[in-house]
Amino acid sequence: MNVYIVFAHPGKKSFTREVLDAFIIGLGDAGHTYELGDLYDMNFQTDMDLAQYKRETGLDPDVPVPEDVKREHEKIERADALVFIYPLWWSDCPAKLKGWFDRVWTYGYAYTYDDTEAGVHLSSKITIKKALVICPAGHTAEHLEEIGIAESMRRVMMHDRLLGVGVKEARIEILGGMVLNDETNRKKNLERAYRLGRDL
Numbered sequence: 131m132n133v134y135i136v137f138a139h140p141g142k143k144s145f146t147r148e149v150l151d152a153f154i155i156g157l158g159d160a161g162h163t164y165e166l167g168d169l170y171d172m173n174f175q176t177d178m179d180l181a182q183y184k185r186e187t188g189l190d191p192d193v194p195v196p197e198d199v200k201r202e203h204e205k206i207e208r209a210d211a212l213v214f215i216y217p218l219w220w221s222d223c224p225a226k227l228k229g230w231f232d233r234v235w236t237y238g239y240a241y242t243y244d245d246t247e248a249g250v251h252l253s254s255k256i257t258i259k260k261a262l263v264i265c266p267a268g269h270t271a272e273h274l275e276e277i278g279i280a281e282s283m284r285r286v287m288m289h290d291r292l293l294g295v296g297v298k299e300a301r302i303e304i305l306g307g308m309v310l311n312d313e314t315n316r317k318k319n320l321e322r323a324y325r326l327g328r329d330l
């Protein structure tokens with residue numbers, strides 16, 4: 131498979147970066163190819179401007195899709211699978227990635243409302259078979275389950291942002307327990323990141 135990895139962390143040295151590296155080694159061992167979209171490195175624009183807002187809301191549908199957004203669409207079209215790797219920040223993804231969804235999931239690409247006799251039908255041009263979200267977190271995955279945050283992550287990231295735009299299969303893996311940079315958890319999580327790549 132060819133995988134588009136969307137990566138959102140500002141640091142070159144971070145646990146999230148180590149997760150990315152381990153995941154990529156696993157992907158290679160399984161014979162997969164990948165393209166990396168490092169959103170901070172790319173200085174990806176995450177604020178939607180007024181022109182695009184008008185396009186997305188239908189106030190001015192003739193506004194063209196921005197060139198950087200088109201390039202993201204092309205990377206997605208070249209991929210069979212989409213992988214997101216980012217740290218859990220305030221129970222969600224970093225704003226850098228949230229802005230990627232705001233701008234890249236454009237009307238006419240990620241979703242279109244078709245008026246049919248049976249009512250309004252939602253369609254998408256996204257043909258990705260598989261998506262995987264890998265999210266390092268300070269809290270343990272068990273704690274995030276207990277307090278309802280893991281479920282909110284699944285609802286928003288997996289159901290709304292992925293399955294909701296036509297991705298066929300999606301899952302989230304929380305690599306938790308990193309609050310004190312615990313060495314045992316670090317090792318366990320990096321082995322898991324490797325296996326997630328190898329077994330994608």
Ligand SMILES: Cc1cc2nc3c(=O)[nH]c(=O)nc-3n(C[C@H](O)[C@H](O)[C@H](O)COP(=O)(O)O)c2cc1C
Binds near residue numbers: 144220
């Ligand atoms: C701004 C910020 C917000 C955070 N919010 C959460 C949170 O809501 N829940 C959580 O479990 N961990 C939270 N964390 C901890 C990170 O998810 C955790 O340290 C993760 O392993 C990323 O580490 P890294 O920055 O070394 O890649 C937060 C960290 C930062 C910097």
